[in-house]
Amino acid sequence: MWLLSLAVADFTFSLLLLLPITELALDSHWPFGLxxxxxxxxxxxxxxxASIFTLAAISVDRCISVVLPVWSRNHRGPRLAALLSLGVWVAAAALSAPTFTFRQLVSLGNRRGCYTDYLLEGEWPAQTTMDYGDEDDQVMKEWPLSLHDARYRAVSLAGFLLGFLLPFLVITTSYSIIVLRLRWGHLAPSGVKPFKFIAAIILAFLLCWMPYHICSMLDLLLPHGELFPLVLSVVFQLSYILTYFNICINPVLYIFTWQDFRDAAPTSCQLPLG
Structure with missing residues (x-):
């Protein structure tokens, strides 16, 4: 069930990239409508x-299967995994809701691009012919930008905390517990494949996602309109490639090596009671 959830998320993500690729081929023009x-x-x-949360859920599930083998044998099953997978997708839907809400078509000369705009239609002050004082006029111009920045910061921080930091801590903690359990319990020989596999999982997630979130946090802290943010925008684009690469290597890490983990880690489930 976990692998099915991961496969659906990763394959659908890859399939959906066809339209953004078309947009890039058309020089950032989006011809498909709002x-x-x-x-x-x-x-x-x-x-x-959904892919990130499923990776975290898989790590917790594996940890439970090793640390609590008797409970795991009696309670873990496809039905529970299906319900938890549904919860994973609901949580992913909640975190992706701002993208559904704020993605807009933006005119760029004779082209229209699909971008995120954190100000909805009607939230800009209405244009009037009233004679505002200089101070009032400045407030009228600045408050929508403040609302835009507040929403941008909230979405970025939520993505960092819930979409990277928390899953990374869950993955690292779960697999660290598995390693300690297998080492201390002498349940697997030293140098067995699952240990290298666990290290690869943690490093892959960290290396593929950390550059993007570092750029995201720097973008929140640095003032706009300077040279470094221009360089940062280029690095931002490169960091996207790494996040997409993580989607590509998930099948290698979680499917093709799944049997190696099953052959070694679940030996704890065969221990007699007491």
């Missing part, structure tokens, strides 16, 4: 967070 703009990018974020 509805597909929202649905495609919203679904991309949904699958991305």
């Amino acid at each position: 509805l597909l703009c929202k649905l495609n990018y919203g679904a991309l974020m949904l699958c991305l967070y």
Whole structure:
């Protein structure tokens, strides 16, 4: 069930990249309309967070199977995994909701691009012919930008805390407990494949996602309009490649090596009571 959830998320994410690739090929022009703009990018974020949360859930599930073998044998099953997988997708939907809400078509000369705009239609002050004082006029111009920045910061921080830091801590803690359990309990020989596999999982997640979130946090802290943010925007694009690469290597890490883990780690489940 966990692998099915992961496969659906990763494959759907890869399939949905076809439209953004088309947009890039058309020089950042989005010809598919507003509805597909929202649905495609919203679904991309949904699958991305579902993949991340599923990786964290798999690590917890494996940890429980090793640390609590008797309880695991009596209570873990496909039905429970299916319910928890549904919860994972609901949590991913909640975190991707801002993308569905704020993705908009933005005019760029004779082109229209699909971008995130944290100000909805009607939230800009209405244009009037009233004679505002200089101070009032400045407030009228600044408050929408403040609302935009507040939403951008909230979404970015939520993505960092819930979409990276928390899953990384869960993955690292769960697999660290598994390693300690297997080492201390002499349940697997030193140098067995699961230990290298566990290290690869943690490093892959860290190396693929940390550059993106470092850029995201720097973008929140640095003032706009300077040279470094321009360089940062290029690094930002490169960091996207790494996040997409993590989607590509998930099948290698979690499916093709699944049997190696099963052959070694679940030996604890064969221990007699007491």
